[in-house]
Amino acid sequence: MKTPLRALILVLLLASCGGSYGNAPRDLDNACTILRERPAYHRAFKATERKWGIPIHVQMATIHQESKFVPDARTPFRYVLGVIPMGRQSSAFGYSQALDATWDEYVKSAGRRSAKRDRITDATDFMGWYMNISRERNGISLRDARNQYLAYHEGHTGFSRASYNAKPWLVGVAGKVEARSFMYRDQIAACRLR
Numbered sequence: 001m002k003t004p005l006r007a008l009i010l011v012l013l014l015a016s017c018g019g020s021y022g023n024a025p026r027d028l029d030n031a032c033t034i035l036r037e038r039p040a041y042h043r044a045f046k047a048t049e050r051k052w053g054i055p056i057h058v059q060m061a062t063i064h065q066e067s068k069f070v071p072d073a074r075t076p077f078r079y080v081l082g083v084i085p086m087g088r089q090s091s092a093f094g095y096s097q098a099l100d101a102t103w104d105e106y107v108k109s110a111g112r113r114s115a116k117r118d119r120i121t122d123a124t125d126f127m128g129w130y131m132n133i134s135r136e137r138n139g140i141s142l143r144d145a146r147n148q149y150l151a152y153h154e155g156h157t158g159f160s161r162a163s164y165n166a167k168p169w170l171v172g173v174a175g176k177v178e179a180r181s182f183m184y185r186d187q188i189a190a191c192r193l194r
Contacts, residue, residue, distance in 0.1 A: 024069040031060060031184040032191030034069070041069075044121040052128025057188060058145045059124055061181035062152060065173065066097035071118040095123035098130075106130070127152075134159070145181035146174045 025041075027033040035042040045056040063069060071094060092099050094117025098106070106126050107115055115122040134140045134151040138159050142148070151159035153170060164170050 022071060028064060028068060029183075031057065031187040034060070035188070035191075038120075041120055044124045047121065048124040048128040051125070052132050053142045054124075054128045054131050055143055055181075055185070057181045057185035058131075058143060058148060059127055060184045061145050061177045062127060062149055063095050063123070064180055065149065065177045066092075067095050069095065071095055071120070094118045095120055096126050098123070098126055102130070146178035149174045149177040 025034045025037045035045075045059050048054055048059060049056055093103075096117060098117050103115075103117060103126065106129050107113060110125070110129055112122065112125070115125070117123060117126070130152060131140075131142060131148050134148055134156060135142055137156045138147075138151055140147045140151055140159075147159075150164045150170070153174075154163050158164070164174070
């Protein structure tokens, strides 16, 4: 009696691990590999592109920078005296690294009470919602990964005040997001996806 029960528990445990997207895709430098490995990502990116007009490569480059495609990504802990943990650097969480307050605004505005930041479909929809507000308030093209990222990081008001100019490291990161979006765009154009 104990042996069949153990076998059943082992089978259930292994089955529950098999379909998990708890880890990032294997090759983050190849858009085609990511989209083939994670068809749910491709469906989510396509749905957001249709609904909000955000190109897949811009979504992917932003998520790469924010979470490296880790669904439950969080900011690092802050430490006092180098050893005493004092909480996280911010409330950013999930694929899109949305802050609690911004996520709550999205949930309320979009009427998506069951949305979760660690679910790719919800994270990409959030990005589409946010980037469209950036377009409306700041005139940023939906194809402009660099400036969309700066507005995403600094907030709409921060972007309009050009607060990023006081952060050379952030301007450098935005350049990397733009370069990655171009790389992903070219890769997606060359690969065969359904």
